[in-house]
Amino acid sequence: MLExxxxxxxxxxxxxNAYIPLLVLGVAGRTLDFVELPSAWVWLENPWVIxxxxxxxxxxxxxxxxxxxxxxxxxxxxxxxxxxxGIAFGTGAASETAVVTDPASFFSSSAWxxxxxxxxxxxxxxxxxxxxxxxxxAATAGVAAPVVSTVEDIxxxxxxxxxxxxxxxxxxxxxxxxxxxxxxxxxARRLKARIS
Numbered sequence: 001m002l003e004x005x006x007x008x009x010x011x012x013x014x015x016x017n018a019y020i021p022l023l024v025l026g027v028a029g030r031t032l033d034f035v036e037l038p039s040a041w042v043w044l045e046n047p048w049v050i051x052x053x054x055x056x057x058x059x060x061x062x063x064x065x066x067x068x069x070x071x072x073x074x075x076x077x078x079x080x081x082x083x084x085x086g087i088a089f090g091t092g093a094a095s096e097t098a099v100v101t102d103p104a105s106f107f108s109s110s111a112w113x114x115x116x117x118x119x120x121x122x123x124x125x126x127x128x129x130x131x132x133x134x135x136x137x138a139a140t141a142g143v144a145a146p147v148v149s150t151v152e153d154i155x156x157x158x159x160x161x162x163x164x165x166x167x168x169x170x171x172x173x174x175x176x177x178x179x180x181x182x183x184x185x186x187x188a189r190r191l192k193a194r195i196s
Contacts, residue, residue, distance in 0.1 A: 007090070007163075007166065009159050009160070010091070010163045010164075011086070012122065012125050013155075013159040014079050014122045015082075015123065016125060018077060018080045018085075019060055019082075020057065020153065022044060022087060023053045025044050025091050026044035026046075029044060029045040034180040035164060040090075044087075060077075064152070065145060065146040066145065067145040068137070068142070069094070070149065074133060081123070082119045082122045082123060085119055085121055086115040086118040086122070087118070089114050089115065089122075090114045096194075127186055128185075129152065135185065135188045140188075148184070157187065
């Protein structure tokens with residue numbers, strides 16, 4: 001069960017920022033003794049992959065802070081974030097961490113099932129983010145873009161780390177993040193209605 005919590009936290013984090021959970025997995029698998037990536041996903045530990053993910057992360061972080069560019073970036077990331085979520089869930093659901101002692105037992109017969117679950121989770125998070133961003137930008141004349149993006153990036157980092165280290169707390173953080181998104185969208189809609 002903890003494998004599912006780990007994978008879920010990583011997939012949702014990928015829906016916010018595709019590269020953060022993959023980078024966290026790669027660096028953790030390479031440097032931490034208690035994180036062992038499954039053989040199918042060990043390529044995430046490759047220094048070249050880590051470097052490429054780092055460069056892509058920098059581009060994503062900058063693009064996501066600029067109003068209007070963030071919406072274009074969201075459209076471009078519609079394929080990338082769900083794919084990253086599938087990889088992150090597949091890796092997290094099958095990896096050995098400090099709290100996961102029986103890797104992949106939950107999905108032993110169908111290796112593709114965790115990837116599909118991760119794609120769905122990341123796509124749901126991404127779709128929520130993509131729908132909320134234009135509303136927030138319109139309601140605040142773009143002022144909210146860098147603030148909201150920074151909060152999303154920090155949430156993605158924290159969620160990724162919690163998913164690896166303490167998946168149960170990661171799930172609680174995930175519930176809090178969902179509640180925060182719902183509140184933010186409602187406030188933005190009310191603000192937009194007042195302005196109109």
